[in-house]
Amino acid sequence: MKITPYLTFDGQARDAFTLYQQVLGGELEMMTFAQAPDAGHFPAEHRDRIMHVCLSLGEFSLMASDTMPGDPACGGGQYEGIKGCSISLHPESIVKSERLFAALSEGGQVVMPLEKTFWAERFGMFIDRFGVSWMINCA
Structure with missing residues (x-):
């Protein structure tokens, strides 16, 4: 499936x-x-x-x-963006992580800057300019 x-x-x-x-x-x-x-x-x-x-x-x-x-699927015309869900990308390299984060977050809102964490070489979160929440996780 x-x-x-x-x-x-x-x-x-x-x-x-x-x-x-x-x-x-x-x-x-x-x-x-x-x-x-x-x-x-x-x-x-x-x-x-x-x-x-x-x-x-x-x-x-x-x-x-x-x-x-x-449309009721869109709040009956009161569109508030996409909530409660994130698209998670898992790039193979730090360079690709940085490129994806910069390109997709441009014009949006950075929630957590892309940085080294205890679980990943790079992790960051943002909401793009279209209201979609993303996570970049480079193990």
Whole structure:
């Protein structure tokens, strides 16, 4: 069985996943609401939102979508970002850890600077500019 994190955005899925692919690499597949067979029932002003996006990184994937304004999955229109969950990356080197931390945290909020800890050569936490919480852990 595979477990794949699935994130929900309020119109930022395209920008977020474009950045994630630039930083992490991988293959990006993206579909808008306008590309759905029944796209006509979606409000025209929201058809460019992302219905589904998948970033494939070898055997791992990260998926997401945008909600429609007012969608209960997004707090009924009161979007507050993603809470209670972090995406954890485990780079093989300190250099890669530093590069990932710098690129993904840019414009966001550093929660814990990337530094040596008693359990890792480098560990840090941040919330990116799209509201997604990340951890970098280089053993």
